[in-house]
Amino acid sequence: MFLRKYAKTNLLNRFLVSENNCQNVQQIKTLCGTLRVYNKNLNLSFSKCNRFVKLLPHTSYSVRYFSKKVIEDAFKESESEKELSRIKEIFTQPRVILNQFASKTPEKIFDIHYKQAVVAPKGGKKKNIQNDWVCTYTFIWPEKIKFESAAISKGKAADKAATQALYWLYKNKRIDERGCPVYDRSVLKDLQSTLNKNIHVTISENSMERINKIWSDYESEIKSKYEDTFKEAKQKLLNTASAFNKDSTIDDQDQQPPIHPVFGKVMIPTQSALERRERTLEQTFRHYDEKLTPLPIDGYV
Structure with a gap:
């Protein structure tokens, strides 16, 4: 079979x-x-093939259509992730770098705000649900912009927001790899040009008369007294310096620099230093008692 x-x-x-x-x-x-x-x-063969393809059901074959915009967005997202990873490698501590960056600027350039939303569920026995922390960096310079990020903890949210801020600053060439601010050269040139310009001020006639009167009073009355007082004070300093040099009670320890009483070792003064201090104060008091030192303002009292 x-x-x-x-x-x-x-x-x-x-x-x-x-x-x-x-x-x-x-x-x-x-x-x-x-x-x-x-x-x-x-x-004939091609026409038969086309007829056969048309007779096939739609489920037997499928054509995928890709949008150009979707592809470009995907590439942009991948590039931004690469740049963020590079920023993290350059600036390992984003919050510290931003604080140092702010300290190198003449004015305050950003503020930090923290927020945590707490949801109260229905029912008295249920506990309140604490949501994620939200950190916001609000910048004033180089332009008004804010960076916001959310995370489980306060520190992670701040790190994410600081990384975003550093990424934006580095991309716009406002910070270098050392964390120093980068200013616009055109703005710096404008500032330098304005510094060298002469200042023009308009003053009224009454103000000019008052200024001339004050200047004439200074030249006639105050200037001579000021010069005499300055000469007398200079002579006193020379006399006290010579007295210190001739004094036999000066020790070698008196020439040493003083030590800070809080952060360093407290230095107890010697007996010779205390005696010298008493003599200096007594001599100054006697000289002051004999003749008072005139001041420029005494004539206007």
Whole structure:
């Protein structure tokens, strides 16, 4: 039985294959006869294929359409992530870098605000739910802008917001890799040009008369007294310096620099230093008692 079935199937296969081959040979002969016949057969075959494709259900094949904008956004996101990772490598401590950056500027340039929303659920027995911390850096220089980030803890939220701020500053060339501020050269040139300009002030006649009167009073009355007082004080300093040099009670320890009483070792004064201090104070008091030192303002009291 097995051999009989095998023989039948084998004969049928051979017969069909041979018949198909004969038909193919006949078609090739007719196609190769003339070029026109070949072209007609090709057109017919293509039209049949197209009809067959149209008859297929839509589920058998699918075409994907990609938006150019979506692809560009994906590339932008990947590039921004790379730049953020680079910023994290350059500035390992973002909050510290921003504080140092602010200390190098003449004025305050940003403020920090923290916020945590607490949700009270319904029911008296349930506890309040604490949400994430939100940190906001609000900048004034180089322009008004704010950076906000949320995280589980306060420190993580601040680190994220500080990293965003550093990324923006570095991208706009307002901070260098050392954390120093970078100013616009055109603005600096304008400031330098304004510094060298002469200042023009308009004063009324009454103000000019008052200024001239004050100046004449100073030249006639105050200037001479001021010069005499300055000479007398200078002479006193010279006398006290010579007295200190001639004093035999000066020790070598008196020439040493004083030590800070809080952060350093407290230095107890010696007996010779105390005696010298008493003599100096007594001499100054006697001289002051004998003749009071005049002041420029005494004439106007």
